[in-house]
Amino acid sequence: MHVLADELNARLTGTAAQRLLSSLGRRLYFPRGIIAQSAEAKQAAHTANATIGMAYKDGKPLVMSVIADNLPHLNPDQTVAYAPTAGVEPVRLAWRDLMLKKNPSLDPSHFSLPIVVPGITAGISYTADLFLDDGQVILSGGPCWDNYGLIFRERRGGMLMEIPLFNGGPGLNMAAVEAAFREAAKTGVVRVIFNFPNNPSGYAPSQPEADALIALIREIAEDGADVLVLCDDAYFGLFYEDGTIKESLFGRLASLHERVLAVKIDGPTKEDYAWGFRMAFVSFGSLGLDAGGMDAIIKKYMGAIRSSVSCANTPAQHLMLKTMGDPRTEAEKEGYYQMLRRRYCAVKQVIKEEGDHPVLKPLPFNSGYFMSFRCEGVGAEILRRELLTRHGIGAIALEEQYLRITFAALDEDKIPQVYKTIYRTAEETRTAEGTKTAEALRNKD
Ligand SMILES: Cc1ncc(COP(=O)(O)O)c(C=O)c1O
Incomplete structure (x- = not known):
């Protein structure tokens, strides 16, 4: 072990962060x-x-x-110069101020200065480098963003266990969530990634569901397990209904319990409509980390950045700094939010008009960019291909049975027609598939 890694590990002694480190995380230093x-x-x-x-x-x-x-x-210092490993300091400070504004339950004394990474994907991946080893379990809602499998399973060798988030009711399948947490807690460690608003379902928890999740995590920590909670807040802010959370779960998790280490991964990718900037932020929060411990974790994280991409994109950071400080930004973001909300409402309206459809069952959705249908009686991939080849409609097929529609990418006036075509094609495809199966069975006879 390098002497600097030893030093950082010593500063973390006795904390959940130290116990949660992967073998790479223990070796990392800046x-x-x-x-x-x-x-x-x-x-x-x-x-x-x-x-x-x-x-x-x-x-x-x-x-x-x-x-x-x-x-x-932008001047050359703001464009072609290297950025510091953890990001341009004023950008980090400005994002931290915004986090406090957007999350009133966040206690400023219990979370770190955000670290800049080249996108949320990179932030999740480096966090996994630090805290996930071969064979270790990480929980996630299912269905989940397909990149989680690549990051946690393929890159890190961990086991991604998907908790079925929905069971036909209007909200989260809390019984399945609790059972999965309690099972993992038996090993003494729970690792989980939350993604709300969710990709692919478009769901964010109701206030009581969020309270229940926080209470469950507190109880598990009080009973002696260490809990690592990653909050993938890629779609933060796009909450369309009154009854749902409006803050990140990180706000309460960051100061919940000494055994809880919360990591918020967020950024301008979707929040500020800057997908190609390749910059995002990673912030840590834990009651068990004092200033020295927090600094040690940040140094280890910087070791992960330094040894992979070295630093994030400089012009993107300076453009974001200008954007955050400009008086036009708030009103413009509100305008975009309202535009996406109108698209969400248009989708809700067509689904309501359609009623109970024999093939397409929408998963609960109330936020973000997407909604997904569970397909009954027809494979999602077959339907996706039919939509594309016969009608020029692009959608995403996931895990055989889910069809994801990005309503955020559809102009409001196109939504009724697109959805009606999807519904009609689903029925026709089911009938055609049913006829094919019947013929195949007859031929066999
Ligand atoms: C849930 C989720 N997390 C992270 C990302 C990626 O963010 P970034 O482009 O900043 O890497 C996406 C993008 O599709 C996403 O859906």
């Missing part, structure tokens, strides 16, 4: 090499700073003129 020394020099090297691997002229990074011409409001 080197006192180029990055740390050049950060020091940035403050003190007044005569000449010859540390970082960048080329300068008159104190400014060199920049190609086509790049400069196309980013007229």
Whole structure:
């Protein structure tokens, strides 16, 4: 074990974070090499700073003129210079302020300064690097975003256990959630990833469901298990109904119990309509981590960043800093939110008009970008292909039985027609499949 890793591990002694670390997480540290020394020099090297691997002229990074011409409001430091490993400090501070504004139950003394990563995917993946080992179980709602399987199972060798989130009722299948948590707690450790608003269902918990989830986690921690909760808040803010949560679960989890380590992974990808920026934030919260412990976890996280992508995208960070500080942003975001909400309402309306459909059963949805149908009597992939080839409608087939529709990508006036076509095609496909099966059976006879 490297001496710096030993030092960080010592600072974490006795905390849930230390017990939850994977073997890679235990080995990780942030080197006192180029990055740390050049950060020091940035403050003190007044005569000449010859540390970082960048080329300068008159104190400014060199920049190609086509790049400069196309980013007229950013200077070379804000475009082509390396960003610090954990992100540009004012960007981190601005995002932290926004987190507090958007999540009133978040206690400012119990969560870290957000770390900048190149997208939410990267944030989930580095978190898994730190806290998930071969063969270890991580729970998730099912169906879930398909990338969880790649990250937790294929990359980290962990076991992704999907809890069936819905059982035909209007909300979460709380009995299944509780059973899965209690089963995992028997091992002394529960790891879980929450994603609300959810991909692919479009569901966010009601207030009582959120209270029940928090109470369950508190009880499990009080009974002696360590709990790692990742909050994938990719679609945060897009809540369309009065009765649902409006804050991230991280707000309460961050200061719930010493044995609970909460990790919030969020960012401008969907919240600020900046999908290609490739930047996101990772924040830690735990009652068991004092300032030294929090710093040790951040250093380990920086070790994960430094050893993979080195740092996130510089221009994206500076563009986001400007966006967060501009008075136009709030009203514009509200306008986009209302536009997506109208699309959501249009979808609700067609589904209501359609009533109980023999093939397509919508999963509960109230938020985010998506809604999904559970398909009965016809395979989701067969239906997807029919929609695409016969009607030019693109949808996503998941796990044989789910068809996901991104209503956020559909203009409001197209929604009734698109959904009617989906319903009609589902019925026709079921009839055609039924006829084929009957013929096949007859031929066998
Ligand atoms: C649940 C969920 N998490 C994370 C992401 C990816 O976010 P990013 O593009 O910032 O990596 C997505 C995007 O599709 C998503 O649906």
